[in-house]
Amino acid sequence: AAWYVTDILAGTAPPRHALRGKIAFKTGTSYGYRDAWSVGYDGRHVIGVWVGRPDGSSVPGLTGRRVAAPVLFESFARLSPGGYAPLSPAPEGALIAGNADLPLPLRHFGPARPVSRTARGRTLDIVYPPDQARVDLGLAAPGGERMPLVVKIKGGKPPFIWFANGALIARVKHRRSVRWMPDSSGFSSLTVLDARGKTDSVSVLLE
Structure with missing residues (x-):
């Protein structure tokens, strides 16, 4: 189960200008833009980032993706200037299948739909x-x-x-x-x- 979660989190697109390689990470934003956070890990380090105000007041536009994730990736770049430590490979017996290989009820992503002008x-x-x-x-x-x-x-x-x-x-x-x-x-x-x-x-x- 741990490897499946890591594989999902490592597939999240990193912020622009991030160091090449993969880390598994997740972002979050609290109600009212009071807290922005991001937690990630590679094969060697785990880092958590929180951005907000000490008094807990709102900061419009403060989101984990926009504010905390870039700090997270910059922290990893400083820890590992030569590149991220590789994540663990898939364990023996892990099921690896593309969306097209799954049973129809489990296919969550269909063909991309054009965005309307509206x-x-x-x-x-x-x-x-x-x-x-x-x-x-x-x-x-x-x-x-x-x-x-x-x-x-x-x-x-x-x-x-x-x-x-x-x-x-x-x-x-x-x-x-x-x-x-x-x-x-x-x-x-x-x-x-x-x-x-x-x-x-x-x-x-x-x-």
Whole structure:
């Protein structure tokens, strides 16, 4: 049973830019975006990662997949720069079968279905600024004129709630853009939450 669980968890797609190789891992997110966690193991190490606030308050957009999993994989990369320790091979007598080889009632995954335009339109995306962008607002120049950051989205269902670095900055009924005047230069995290509970976040460097 342990090998079957490991085989399932090792088949989960890793975060982008993760070290090549396989680890078995699982992520989780608590109700209200209060806790994000990820636990994983290779053939030698077990690591658990928790991300959240000490007071247990909500951080919109905080999920195990988005926040905790990259930290988990970075930790493994630092422990094993040459590659992950191999997971245990299948034990003797283990049943290994593809989906097509299973009895029909056990086949959980059918052919991929095209996503309709209606379904695509329900997604919520921050279109400006893009993730990891560098934006010059005049914050780094002493005595210079400072400009607000204009953030734009597409999709989603109004009203929208906006957060910067976890703090509420705006509530808007229909407009798909918001202006925010940051206090200082540096990296900032921007998150938008719509009426369906969908979120999107970007991290930008403000100068």
